[in-house]
Amino acid sequence: MREKYDVIVVGGGPAGLLSAKALCDNGLTVAVIDRKTKLNILGRTCGQSLLPPNEYFFGNLFHYNEAGQKLCFPDVGLSVPYTGAVKNLYTWNMFSPGMKKMQFGGGESVGPAPIALSYDKEVMLKCMLDEIKSDQVDIFPDTEFTDMVFQGDCVMVQAGDQSFCGSYVVAADGTNSRVVEKLGYNTNRRRIANLYVKSCFVKGFNPSAGDSIITGIHFLENGPVYVFLLPRPEGGDWNFLVLTFEPSIDLDSAMVTVMKDSGFAPWFKEAETGREFAAVETIYSPVVKPFRNNVMITGDAGSCQELECLGAMISGWKAGLAMAGALKEQQLSMAPRAISGYEDWWLNTYIKQYDYQDYLSVFGIAYVFSKAEVVDYMFGLMAEPFPPTFNPYTAVKLLAQRMQGLFPKIMSERPDVLQLLAGNMSFFPSDLLSQTIKSA
Ligand SMILES: Cc1cc2nc3c(=O)[nH]c(=O)nc-3n(C[C@H](O)[C@H](O)[C@H](O)COP(=O)(O)OP(=O)(O)OC[C@H]3O[C@@H](n4cnc5c(N)ncnc54)[C@H](O)[C@@H]3O)c2cc1C
Structure with a gap:
């Protein structure tokens, strides 16, 4: 370990590793600390x-360069090696409890570009780690950030009884960021809800919808759960996720119910579950100003729930470049602008373009139309395929447009549904979620 690093990066996920890449590309010394034993697992x-x-997305038209095995972000001059498998996905099928379907993309043609790529995140993280293993970057696994002290020109990052000194810190410790909490940023954020998630890989899942992204809503006694099923990039396995805002829902039994006693059950008849994962996310409104006390916040650490991996990667890369610029400015005694450049980018590209309320609207459906029969009715009205997207912000806009045109029909067929909608429309999704979620 060095006595002093130019930058300490807390968190070795996609955002942190790309910050480290930007910093070491610019010849700076970096320590990446992460609480995990193996950063790529x-x-x-x-x-x-x-x-x-x-x-x-986040100012970039991302694509996969198959021949060169690289994930490419031409707009910010970034490419990341990726040697794993990729499966192009062209259609997103969203199912109501009674298996009425809304479809984004697909239909007759597959479209010129996929709506998402299924990939292996562990391979991606391994490729990122291999790229930054240089004599400039020290990686510290099993090292959990616990506190931060500001001493002159040094930010002392504490990890239990270990201390790391850096000129700057990049906070890339993901959702529920402890660095953001320690900096006192959460006091100005709006706390909305907790999201609880369990997931596993499954073999033998056979949907009639084929290799598409499958999502759905299922109502249990204690509230709704959201189901996600995504094909793995190779081998025929699927990634099966169940999410809920309700702390009183037991996710293990919810997964069994989805597999055995929901509209999805016929597709799970031959299924065998494999490797398991879980997550708990505290959902806050995003951090608006991401730099304070020589600490730059990036990736999910400053977001509302999540930026998606591409958003995390782009913001991590940009944060690293901004730190590199700031150090160079200091060295040359120049007026600072690199950090404010990142702050402006964060404000204009994330905060102003990706309204977190829109993001949460996707989850709002099951709370606005809180009965299975009503969700079935609404999905039934939207059977005509939508343009291809798996971008939640775009999907919400498409749904809102379609809904507006349907109001006269709903008014004549189901005025009760319109009343339900009107009653809930005065709330922002964040209010609705925080007010309707049942306590444990
Ligand atoms: C249910 C669910 C499904 C998702 N599906 C998708 C999807 O299909 N596509 C997509 O693009 N995105 C998806 N995401 C979002 C995606 O996972 C994140 O946006 C992305 O991983 C964020 O990257 P990050 O580097 O900011 O944070 P993370 O990936 O969370 O990395 C943070 C790192 O910090 C480390 N860390 C945390 N706390 C500490 C600490 N105190 N000390 C030291 N280290 C610490 C962690 O170990 C971790 O390695 C999903 C998220 C969830 C919860």
Whole structure:
């Protein structure tokens, strides 16, 4: 360990590792600390899809360069080696409890670009780690951030009884960030809900919808659960996720219910479950100003729930470049602008373009229309396929547009549904979620 690093990166996920890459590309010394024993091995649930390759996202038109085996972000001059398998996904099928379907993309043609890529996140993290293993970057696994002390020109990062000194810190410790908590940022954020997740890989899942992204809503006695099923990039396995906002729901038995006693059950007849994962996320409104006291927040650490991996990667890369710029400015005694450049980018590209309320609206459906029969009715009205997307922000806009055109029909057929909607529309999704979730 060095006596002093230029930058300490807390968290070696996609955002932290790309910050470290930007910093070591610029010749700076970096320590990456992570509480995991093996940084590339996942314990936390992730859908392991890269989205969206068919739309600009965080200012980038991401694509996979198959011949060169690279994940490419041409707009920020970044490419990341990736040697794992990839499966292109063109259709997103969303099912109501009674298996009425809303479909994004697909239909007759597959479209010029996939809506998401199924990939192996562990391989991606391994490739990122291999790329930054240089004499500039020291990686410290099994090292959990516990506190931070500011001493002159040094930020002392504490990890239990270990201390790391750096000129700057990048906080890339993901959702529920302890660094953000320690900096006192959470006091200005709006706490909305907790999201509880369990997931596993399954073999022998045979959906009639084929290799598409499958999501759905299922109502249990204690509230709704959200189901996600994504094909793995090779080998025929699927990634099966169950999410809920309700702390009183036992996710293990919810998974069994989905497999045995829901509209999805026929597709699970031959299924065998494998490797398991889990996650708990505290959902806050995002951090608006991501730099304070020589600490730069990036990736999920400053987001509302999550930026998706592509958003985390782009923001991590940009944060690393900003830190590199700031150190160079200091060395040359120049007026600082690199950090404010990142802050402006965060504000204009994330906060202003990706409204967290829109993001939460996807989860709002089961709370706005809180009965299975009503969700079936609404899905039934939207059987015509939507344009191809798996971008939650785009999907919400498409749904809202379609809904507006349907109001006269709903008014004549089901005024009760319109009343339900009107009663809940005065709430932002965040209010709705925080007010309707049942306590344990
Ligand atoms: C249920 C679910 C499904 C998802 N599906 C998808 C999907 O299909 N596609 C997609 O693009 N995104 C998906 N995401 C989101 C995606 O996982 C994240 O956006 C992405 O991983 C964020 O990257 P990050 O580097 O900011 O944080 P993380 O990936 O969370 O990395 C943070 C790192 O910090 C470390 N850390 C945390 N606390 C400490 C500490 N105190 N000390 C030291 N180290 C610490 C962690 O061990 C971890 O390695 C999903 C998320 C969830 C919860």
